[in-house]
Amino acid sequence: GRPNIVRDELSGAVTLGRFGWKAQTASIRQQAADAFAGDIGISTPEMPKHWGDCTQAQKDCLAMPNGVQERLGAVEAPPPVMDLVTFYSQNLAVPARRDIGKPDVLAGKKQFYEMGCIACHTPKFVTMRGTPDKAQAFQLIWPYSDFLLHDMGAGLADGQRVGEASGSEWRTPPLWGIGLTATVNGNAFYLHDGRARTLAEAILWHGGEGQKARDRFAGATAADRDALIKFLESL
Numbered sequence: 347g348r349p350n351i352v353r354d355e356l357s358g359a360v361t362l363g364r365f366g367w368k369a370q371t372a373s374i375r376q377q378a379a380d381a382f383a384g385d386i387g388i389s390t391p392e393m394p395k396h397w398g399d400c401t402q403a404q405k406d407c408l409a410m411p412n413g414v415q416e417r418l419g420a421v422e423a424p425p426p427v428m429d430l431v432t433f434y435s436q437n438l439a440v441p442a443r444r445d446i447g448k449p450d451v452l453a454g455k456k457q458f459y460e461m462g463c464i465a466c467h468t469p470k471f472v473t474m475r476g477t478p479d480k481a482q483a484f485q486l487i488w489p490y491s492d493f494l495l496h497d498m499g500a501g502l503a504d505g506q507r508v509g510e511a512s513g514s515e516w517r518t519p520p521l522w523g524i525g526l527t528a529t530v531n532g533n534a535f536y537l538h539d540g541r542a543r544t545l546a547e548a549i550l551w552h553g554g555e556g557q558k559a560r561d562r563f564a565g566a567t568a569a570d571r572d573a574l575i576k577f578l579e580s581l
Contacts, residue, residue: 347466347492347494347495347496347518347555348494348495348510349362349363349369349494349495350362350363350368350369350370350495350508350509350510350511350517351363351509351510352369352370352371352372352509352510353372353509354372354373354376355372355376355392356372356373356375356376356392363509363511363517364493365377366380366508366517367516367517367519367538368495368508368509368511368515368516368517369493369494369495369509369511369517370508370509370511374432374435374436375392375428375432376392377435378390378428378431378432378435379391379392379393379428380393382423383395383398383399384398384399385398386398387399387400388413388422388423389412389414389421389422389423390421390422390423390424390427390428391421391424391425391428392428394420394421396412396413396414396421396422397410397412436479436482437479437481437482440487440522440523441522441523441526443580443581444525444579444580445576445579445580446580448576448580450572450573450576451573451576451577451580452577453570453573453576453577454572454573454574454575454576454577454578454580455577456573457566457570457571457573457574457577458574458577458578460562461559461562461563461566461574462558462559462562463559465555465559466491466492466494466496466518466555466556467490467491467492467518467521468489468490468491468492468518469488469490470486470487470488470489471486471487471489472484472485472486472487473485473487488522489520489521489522490520490521490522490581491517491518491519491520491521492518493517493518493520494517494518495510495511495515495516495517496515496516496518496554496555496556497512497514497515497554497555498514498515498516498552498553498554498555498556499514499552499553499554499555499556499557500514500553500554501551501553502514502516502537502538502551502552502553502554504538504539514554516538521578521581522581523581524536524545524578524579524581525578525579525580525581536548537551545575545578545579546563546571546575549563550563550564
């Protein structure tokens with residue numbers, strides 16, 4: 347894998363991309379601002395787009411009312427709102443694992459390692475000592491990701507270059523919490539475009555640098571495949 351080097355839209359500095367499907371965003375604050383604008387059409391100081399992703403050609407959209415209130419400033423979500431959203435996102439806890447001692451979950455963990463999934467989905471890291479928030483310093487975390495870009499082959503490619511990420515490269519998504527996808531989202535759609543309806547489908551869509559692990563999964567016994575899925579559901 348390799349990092350995506352991007353320009354921080356807030357500071358203008360060239361820096362490490364950390365968030366998003368292609369690690370194209372440098373900070374949690376910018377990720378939140380992008381979501382406010384692009385997903386729900388709320389302007390922030392970082393992304394002062396009152397009409398979200400409407401283009402200059404969409405005159406009717408641009409003529410619609412927006413939520414700017416003069417007493418709060420020139421945007422719909424002023425700095426205090428962004429401060430709170432950023433703080434919340436930075437400190438949101440990872441959900442606790444379930445069923446960690448069950449034999450099938452432990453058998454699935456063994457398969458996860460032996461099939462080579464850990465080549466990209468790195469199980470654990472220790473956070474740096476010099477974090478701005480001391481509560482986050484020197485913590486053992488289990489994200490199951492290396493947070494790097496990997497070429498996942500033509501089958502998963504979207505053809506879009508983002509920063510230094512090519513059209514077939516994706517940041518390894520962390521797997522912690524993936525077993526609660528249906529509980530949180532109300533659906534169990536996986537991968538960047540939701541094409542996979544099960545965890546097994548998501549694995550089988552892997553190509554490129556993930557092809558070998560995918561093939562080991564496809565060639566495993568039904569019991570071993572089921573155990574690996576049970577392990578993922580426990581995360």
